[in-house]
Amino acid sequence: MLELIGESAKTSLGYFWKSGWAFVLGYLISSMIQAFVQKDKMVKYMGNPSLKSVGLSTLFGAISSSCSFAALAAGRNLFKKGAHFIPTLAFLFASTNLVIELGILIYIFLGWQFVVAEMIGGIVLILITWILVKATYPKKLVEEAKDHVEDEEGDEEGFNWKEKIKSKEGWYQVGHEFVMNWQMVWKEITIGFTIAGIMATFISEDTWKMFFLADQPDSFLKVLENALIGPIVAMLTFIGSMGNIPIATILASSGVAFAGIMAFIYSDLVVPPIVAVHKKYYGLKTALYIAGIFYLSIILTAMGMHYAFTAIGLIPESAKQVMNESPFQIDYTFWLNIVFAIVAMISIYLNRLFMKSGHHHGMMNMEGDSKVKTMVTYICIGYLVVGMVVQFV
Numbered sequence: 001m002l003e004l005i006g007e008s009a010k011t012s013l014g015y016f017w018k019s020g021w022a023f024v025l026g027y028l029i030s031s032m033i034q035a036f037v038q039k040d041k042m043v044k045y046m047g048n049p050s051l052k053s054v055g056l057s058t059l060f061g062a063i064s065s066s067c068s069f070a071a072l073a074a075g076r077n078l079f080k081k082g083a084h085f086i087p088t089l090a091f092l093f094a095s096t097n098l099v100i101e102l103g104i105l106i107y108i109f110l111g112w113q114f115v116v117a118e119m120i121g122g123i124v125l126i127l128i129t130w131i132l133v134k135a136t137y138p139k140k141l142v143e144e145a146k147d148h149v150e151d152e153e154g155d156e157e158g159f160n161w162k163e164k165i166k167s168k169e170g171w172y173q174v175g176h177e178f179v180m181n182w183q184m185v186w187k188e189i190t191i192g193f194t195i196a197g198i199m200a201t202f203i204s205e206d207t208w209k210m211f212f213l214a215d216q217p218d219s220f221l222k223v224l225e226n227a228l229i230g231p232i233v234a235m236l237t238f239i240g241s242m243g244n245i246p247i248a249t250i251l252a253s254s255g256v257a258f259a260g261i262m263a264f265i266y267s268d269l270v271v272p273p274i275v276a277v278h279k280k281y282y283g284l285k286t287a288l289y290i291a292g293i294f295y296l297s298i299i300l301t302a303m304g305m306h307y308a309f310t311a312i313g314l315i316p317e318s319a320k321q322v323m324n325e326s327p328f329q330i331d332y333t334f335w336l337n338i339v340f341a342i343v344a345m346i347s348i349y350l351n352r353l354f355m356k357s358g359h360h361h362g363m364m365n366m367e368g369d370s371k372v373k374t375m376v377t378y379i380c381i382g383y384l385v386v387g388m389v390v391q392f393v
Helices: 002-036 041-044 051-062 067-081 085-097 100-109 114-133 139-148 161-166 169-202 206-212 222-239 243-255 258-270 272-282 284-311 332-355 371-392
Strands: none
Touching: 002 067, 002 100, 002 139, 002 161, 002 332, 002 371, 041 051, 051 085, 051 114, 067 085, 067 139, 067 272, 067 371, 085 114, 085 243, 085 258, 085 284, 100 114, 100 243, 139 272, 139 284, 161 169, 169 243, 169 332, 169 371, 206 243, 222 243, 222 258, 222 284, 243 258, 258 272, 272 284, 332 371
16 A cells, blocks of 8 residues: 555656746746736627627636636626626636646647647537527626626726836736736645546556446447546546646547547536636526536537547547656757746746835735635645655665
């Protein structure tokens, strides 16, 4: 048992090591966008359910925050300011599933085919969501949801990105946004990567194969079952987005159908903590409606991607086996981690200058945070420390 604990801790830290530079690069780009793109002007393009409005909302989401809970807060604020319900949903999905850092992480752990499926499938999912919501538009629920939301952010007056990008203050804010991004996601990442190491070590491939019918031929019923089960497994992890990618690697290497893996990856917005925040923002009925629409859209999109990629021969045989060899060696990952560790330290220094310059923007109130999540995070850290001590001893 001690050997297994040590091996799982080593695997988890290996996942961290392989993806560390990608996190820094992704959140640096995200921080620059957040600092230099004026978000309050987005709402005037999101006021109706037209395909153009949904398309622009998707673009706005893709260049917005990648943290699920920050995306929820931004979406809530846009909705309160007048964004239509459907473009708001498009913004939410794009801001958690179509962002740069997620694509980099998927490439590292799963391969380029999954990145293409994530990008194309994300757009398809938003189109399916648009069709489903237009067909079932819950006018009464939307009106009730508007009564629930509260506007917490003021307008960005006097905003000029050309001047801001040339100023020291603008780059100080980049550092501040970088630190805030990490403050918002480090718990989910720690929990997700620790669970991934535990699952990779303690749960056999045979268990996953039985759960996802991996030994059965790729019949329609198997593909459907995998697409149905993928989001449920994501819900059980209680994580989402970035933290679930190493777990998706385990599923892929265990023979889970492409549809099941993509459904699992798409399921960021149906995990229980997200639904709980939607309940607080919009009310229980609206939260369940959003989760139901996304769940159905996820299943249809995952199956569509499966058969489309099968038809053109792009289904990968398996995920990249990132842990076949020790990740802790002198290779491109080592040098990239050094470079981006320096970038991270510079960003932290810029944040200190931002705070010293008279700004007092603290971290936003994270609705998805809780004492339980904090406790689980520190338990995971303790587990990793014990595991590495066992490895060395």
